[in-house]
Structures are given as structure tokens and as C-alpha cells.
Amino acid sequence: MTQVPFGKRALDAAVLLLLIGGGGGVFLLSERMPVAARTFPRMMATAMLAFCALALFNNLVRGVLADSDYSESPDTLPPKPMSAVLARLVAFVLATVGFIVLMPVLGFEGAGAFLILAGMLILDVRQALRSWWVALILPPLLGYIFREGLYLRLPLPPFLS
Amino acid sequence: MDLLNGIANLADPLVFLAMTIGVVWGIICGALPGLGATIGIALLIPFTYGIDPRVALPMLAGVYAGAIYGGGITAILLGVPGTSADAATVFDGHPMAKQGRANKALTASVSASAFGGMVSALALLALAPPLARFSLAFGPHEYFLVAIFGLTVIAAVSPTSIIKGMIGGALGLLVGTVGIDPITGSMRFTFGQVALYDGFPLIPLLLGLFAFPRAMQLIEDLLRRGSLNISLIRESSGGPPMTLGEMWASRRTYLRSSLLGTLIGIIPGAGANIACFVGYAAAKRAAADPTTFGRGDIDGVVASEAANNGTCSASLVPLLTLSIPGSPAAAVILGALLIHGMTPGADLFTRHAETTYTFIAAGFFCNLIMLAIGWYGGRAFAAIVRIPTTILAPSMLLIAFIGAFAARQQPFDLGVLVGVGLVAWLLTRIGVPMASILLGVILGPMAEAGFRRAMLISNWDLTSFLTRPLSLALIVLTLLSIAAGWQMTRRIQAIAASQRRISETLVEQPQ
Numbered sequence: 001m002t003q004v005p006f007g008k009r010a011l012d013a014a015v016l017l018l019l020i021g022g023g024g025g026v027f028l029l030s031e032r033m034p035v036a037a038r039t040f041p042r043m044m045a046t047a048m049l050a051f052c053a054l055a056l057f058n059n060l061v062r063g064v065l066a067d068s069d070y071s072e073s074p075d076t077l078p079p080k081p082m083s084a085v086l087a088r089l090v091a092f093v094l095a096t097v098g099f100i101v102l103m104p105v106l107g108f109e110g111a112g113a114f115l116i117l118a119g120m121l122i123l124d125v126r127q128a129l130r131s132w133w134v135a136l137i138l139p140p141l142l143g144y145i146f147r148e149g150l151y152l153r154l155p156l157p158p159f160l161s
Numbered sequence: 162m163d164l165l166n167g168i169a170n171l172a173d174p175l176v177f178l179a180m181t182i183g184v185v186w187g188i189i190c191g192a193l194p195g196l197g198a199t200i201g202i203a204l205l206i207p208f209t210y211g212i213d214p215r216v217a218l219p220m221l222a223g224v225y226a227g228a229i230y231g232g233g234i235t236a237i238l239l240g241v242p243g244t245s246a247d248a249a250t251v252f253d254g255h256p257m258a259k260q261g262r263a264n265k266a267l268t269a270s271v272s273a274s275a276f277g278g279m280v281s282a283l284a285l286l287a288l289a290p291p292l293a294r295f296s297l298a299f300g301p302h303e304y305f306l307v308a309i310f311g312l313t314v315i316a317a318v319s320p321t322s323i324i325k326g327m328i329g330g331a332l333g334l335l336v337g338t339v340g341i342d343p344i345t346g347s348m349r350f351t352f353g354q355v356a357l358y359d360g361f362p363l364i365p366l367l368l369g370l371f372a373f374p375r376a377m378q379l380i381e382d383l384l385r386r387g388s389l390n391i392s393l394i395r396e397s398s399g400g401p402p403m404t405l406g407e408m409w410a411s412r413r414t415y416l417r418s419s420l421l422g423t424l425i426g427i428i429p430g431a432g433a434n435i436a437c438f439v440g441y442a443a444a445k446r447a448a449a450d451p452t453t454f455g456r457g458d459i460d461g462v463v464a465s466e467a468a469n470n471g472t473c474s475a476s477l478v479p480l481l482t483l484s485i486p487g488s489p490a491a492a493v494i495l496g497a498l499l500i501h502g503m504t505p506g507a508d509l510f511t512r513h514a515e516t517t518y519t520f521i522a523a524g525f526f527c528n529l530i531m532l533a534i535g536w537y538g539g540r541a542f543a544a545i546v547r548i549p550t551t552i553l554a555p556s557m558l559l560i561a562f563i564g565a566f567a568a569r570q571q572p573f574d575l576g577v578l579v580g581v582g583l584v585a586w587l588l589t590r591i592g593v594p595m596a597s598i599l600l601g602v603i604l605g606p607m608a609e610a611g612f613r614r615a616m617l618i619s620n621w622d623l624t625s626f627l628t629r630p631l632s633l634a635l636i637v638l639t640l641l642s643i644a645a646g647w648q649m650t651r652r653i654q655a656i657a658a659s660q661r662r663i664s665e666t667l668v669e670q671p672q
Contacts, residue, residue, distance in 0.1 A: 089381060151211045
């Protein structure tokens with residue numbers, strides 16, 4: 001347990017409040033279930049609520065919270081603030097959503113090429129310009145291995161289906 | 162007979178090839194900082210779908226062994242451990258490389274890893290079958306208590322905070338209730354989605370819990386701090402390998418660390434990252450001149466590497482016998498066993514005996530393959546760290562998406578991966594361990610079904626837990642192990658922390 005800056009405490013509190021909200025939601029959603037079916041989920045929700053309340057107490061009153069699982073690189077450069085990179089992180093998540101949306105339309109190969117290329121462009125344009133060929137080679141290679149070698153029915157590109 | 166058949170299966174060229182691929186993939190994942198055994202196994206699971214389990218499981222055994230060893234290569238050559246399980250290898254391995262003895266350190270690392278892994282596999286072979294037979298006597302009461310035992314132990318050894326571990330466990334148990342109620346048949350939290358009737362799909366969930374947050378963390382690290390500028394040191398290019406005489410001189414360290422690693426591996430929750438420090442500390446205590454440790458002592462490398470690989474097969478003892486995954490990697494292996502229709506317990510050693518013994522034997526023989534690959538080609542794997550995160554993160558997610566899709570061929574499962582992954586990323590940032598969530602998901606249905614069946618047959622008499630001898634014994638064992646495990650984990654972590662502090666000081670000093 002360590003003293004942590006306000007930003008991390010705020011994030012910790014926000015996530016804990018979300019979990020508390022989720023725990024409360026379990027009670028509402030299980031209202032119509034038979035008693036036997038809802039007892040166990042409600043017990044677990046109660047346990048989660050109690051532990052979240054304890055963690056929130058630690059955060060708000062004692063000002064301490066658990067060390068994050070997240071381990072940062074051991075280099076010496078001071079990190080940029082989270083707000084500076086948030087837009088690109090969100091863009092990357094949107095690229096993964098784009099992959100899911102595009103896969104039935106473009107097939108695995110097309111959507112895979114989109115994911116890798118979009119991901120590389122979001123993270124580092126210069127690297128993307130150097131390594132664009134990875135986006136063209138890797139998805140077809142994986143598609144071939146999984147379809148021919150492992151008999152997986154990945155969606156095909158439109159011109160092949 | 163099944164054991165002999167299991168060993169004979171390994172002679173099949175296809176199985177041998179699968180083990181070799183597994184070891185190489187494992188070394189690559191181990192060498193890449195940020196991946197490691199859990200992600201390595203999770204990403205390889207989709208490749209095992211269409212394969213006979215007698216080929217697929219040895220491949221996973223290879224990944225497990227290779228990944229724990231692989232982190233040691235970069236620890237020695239670059240001073241950056243690929244996995245936390247190899248953190249103690251840096252202390253002596255990297256100074257050795259700086260002194261021009263890189264090959265000696267690398268060969269010491271692979272020989273110790275192989276030896277530790279083989280000792281661990283023998284322990285699994287000796288302990289798992291009798292323990293699994295013992296589980297035949299279990300009824301619903303006992304299965305409930307075994308599930309509770311698994312949950313409490315993992316919460317107690319939660320690396321960040323016990324409360325956050327408990328939150329993860331409770332959340333996992335809640336997620337485990339999604340789907341058709343096993344007793345009444347009513348729907349729970351399915352929101353009308355047919356894809357959720359059988360509960361959350363395990364593989365997309367698992368990849369969402371481990372692969373997605375890891376990819377996001379790699380990206381965040383890249384964006385906030387830039388790419389790591391690490392390069393091989395010039396002096397690390399040569400030097401002779403470890404000799405047989407040096408191995409014989411270090412025989413006690415090989416054996417002591419392997420046994421320590423095996424013992425730690427058997428304890429659910431205590432993993433390779435603790436074992437490497439404990440092995441290192443024990444070797445230092447036993448050394449005639451402890452001051453050489455941290456300055457390039459070959460025994461330091463042997464101690465750390467034998468101990469961390471000693472946990473590999475040993476961590477499967479509670480998994481194969483009682484369904485309790487002893488580590489996140491073991492939890493992922495449980496997922497792989499389940500998708501191949503193999504449920505841990507006595508069933509593994511009766512109905513699937515030949516496949517199970519093939520898997521256990523592979524845990525032994527993969528180490529020999531690893532020894533050959535590592536002895537002659539260990540240095541080549543150090544170049545792996547040069548793969549830029551820009552390429553690695555989206556490629557890793559692409560393979561994870563295939564894994565999520567492969568199990569049921571439903572686009573819904575891709576959404577599960579991203580949805581669970583986003584939640585997991587947030588939870589990881591506040592210190593909720595993903596392993597505790599996964600354990601809750603896996604053990605939850607077992608705990609709930611056990612408890613409700615126990616109550617049905619005992620007419621809701623809670624004292625029935627105390628009147629059944631085996632059940633009572635399990636309660637006492639659970640309480641004892643919580644107390645002992647708690648104490649031991651604190652002690653082990655204290656040793657690890659003190660070793661880390663001392664060795665960090667030594668590594669920081671100019672060589």
C-alpha cells in the first residue's frame with residue numbers, strides 16, 4: 001500500500017463506484033428470478049459491494065490504495081500525462097471495434113489488415129510507413145494457417161466467398 | 162501402462178514438432194517484455210482447436226517451460242527480464258554478460274531451467290495421480306469446500322492488495338453466474354442473448370482478461386514513455402559455455418533451487434516470480450562467499466533459473482487434481498483442457514489417462530528440447546525484443562481475435578473480448594488481479610452447484626458440512642492453509658523484497 005497522487009486516487013474511486021453501481025444492478029436485475037436462482041449472485045454482489053466499500057474507504061479516508069498491476073518500463077524518461085495519450089488509446093480501441101464490424105464485410109484478411117494498419121498509424125506514423133507490409137502479409141498468412149491447417153471457418157474476403 | 166503409452170506418444174514426429182514449436186514460441190513470448198507464459202499460452206490456444214489433444218497439450222507444455230526460461234535470455238544479455246519470474250537472473254546474469262561471460266551465463270540459465278523443469282515434472286507425476294484418486298471420494302459438500310479453498314488461497318496471496326483480490330474474486334464469481342441456472346434452469350443475466358445461455362464463453366473471456374489489457378498497457382507505455390532503447394552490450398558476444406565441471410560444482414544449487422521451486426509451485430498463488438527470489442536467497446545463504454553474488458556469480462543464475470522453471474509442472478498439481486489453478490498460466494491451461502473436453506480430477510487419470518500422461522511426460526521432455534535450443538541458439542532470441550510495440554500490439558490482438566472467434570465461430574465472442582478487455586484494463590489500472598477474476602469465473606459454478614446440491618441432499622442443514630468427516634477435514638485444512646499460506650507468503654515476499662533491494666543496489670554499481 002502506497003501514498004498515491006490525486007489522479008490515480010480519482011481513477012480508483014471512479015472504478016470502485018462503477019463496481020458498486022454494478023453490484024447494485026445485480027439486485028435489480030435478479031428481482032424477477034426464482035429465489036433459489038438469485039441467492040448466489042446476490043451473495044456475491046453483497047460481497048463485492050462490501051469489498052468495494054472497504055477499498056473506497058482506504059482510498060477516500062486513508063488516502064492509500066493498492067499498487068497497480070500495471071508495471072511501467074524501467075527507463076528514466078518522465079512519462080507524458082495520461083490526458084496526452086488518451087485520444088490515441090481511444091482511437092486504438094475504436095480500431096478494434098472497426099475490426100469486429102468489418103470482418104463480416106471484408107473477411108478476416110481485409111479486417112485484419114485494417115486493424116494492423118490502423119493500429120500502427122495510430123501509434124507511430126513513421127513506423128507504419130516503414131512496416132506497412134506487415135498488415136498485408138500477416139492476416140493472409142494467419143488466415144491460410146487457420147483455414148487450411150486447423151479447419152477454422154474464418155470469414156472469407158468478398159471476392160473469395 | 163498409460164504412462165508408457167503417454168511417453169511413447171512423444172516419439173510421434175508430429176508431437177515432437179508441436180513441442181518444439183511450443184518451446185520456441187514460449188521462448189519468444191518470454192523474451193518479449195510484457196508478454197510471458199500466460200499470454201503465450203492464451204495466444205497459442207486457438208492454434209490447438211483443430212488438433213488432437215495428444216499433440217496440442219504437449220505444445221502448451223512447451224510454451225510454459227519456454228516462456229519462463231525465455232525471460233532469462235534478455236535478463237542476461239540486456240539486463241531487462243522478459244518476465245518477472247526472471248527478475249533475479251539479472252543480478253548475476255547481466256554482470257556476467259558485461260564481463261564477457263555471456264555464453265556461460267546463457268548455458269547456465271538453460272541447463273538450470275531444464276533441470277528445474279524436469280524435477281518439477283517428476284513431482285507432478287508422483288503427486289497428481291494419487292491426489293486425483295483421492296478426489297473420487299468427494300461429494301457436493303467437498304466440491305464446494307474445494308472451490309472455496311481455491312478462492313481463499315488466491316485472495317490471500319494476491320500480489321497487490323488482499324481487498325482488491327477479493328473484489329476480483331467476487332466479480333469473477335458473479336460473472337460465473339451468467340447463463341442458465343444449473344439447478345432451476347432459469348435464465349440469469351443473459352439479456353436475451355442466446356450466446357450467453359451457457360455463460361460467458363471461457364476463451365474470449367480469458368483473452369479479454371489477459372491479452373487485451375496487456376496490449377493496451379504496451380501501447381500506453383509506448384505513447385507515454387516512447388520505445389525502450391535497449392541494445393545488446395558488445396562484450397556479450399562471446400566466451401565459452403558452462404563446462405560439465407562447473408555444473409558439477411554447482412550441483413547443490415541446481416538441486417536445492419529445483420526442489421524449492423517445485424515446492425513453491427505446488428502452493429496455489431505462489432508462483433515463479435516468488436520462486437526465483439527464494440531460490441536466489443537460499444543459494445546466497447548457502448554460499449561460502451556470499452559477497453560474490455550480484456557481481457557475476459554463476460550460482461546466482463543457476464539458483465534463479467532452476468527455481469522459476471521448477472514451478473512450471475508443479476503448479477499443475479492442484480489444477481489437474483482439484484481444478485484449482487495454481488497460477489494465471491495454469492488457469493489458462495485449464496481453459497485449454499476444457500476446450501479439449503478434459504475436466505480436471507479423477508477423470509483425467511481414468512478416461513483421459515493416456516492424453517494426461519502424454520501432457521505430463523511432455524512437461525519433462527520439453528525441457529530437453531529447450532536445453533538443446535537454448536544451449537545452441539539462446540543468443541538469437543535476444544533480438545526478439547527489437548520487434549516494435551507498434552507492430553506487436555495490433556498483431557497480438559489479431560491473434561487474440563482469432564482465438565475468441567475459433568471456439569464457437571460467433572462474432573458475438575469478439576465483442577465479449579473487447580468488452581471484457583476494456584473492463585479488465587480499467588481494473589488492472591486500479592490493482593485488481595486478473596487471475597482472481599478468472600478463478601472466480603472458473604470456480605464459481607463449481608462452488609455454487611456444490612453448495613446448492615449439498616443443501617438439497619442435506620435438507621438445508623448447514624451442520625452437514627461439519628458432520629461429514631471428509632468435509633470437516635477439508636474445512637480444517639482450508640483454515641490451516643489460509644493461516645499458513647498467509648504467513649508464508651508474507652515471509653516469502655519479504656525475502657523477495659529484501660533480495661530485490663540488495664541486488665538492485667549491486668546492479669546499479671558500475672561493474
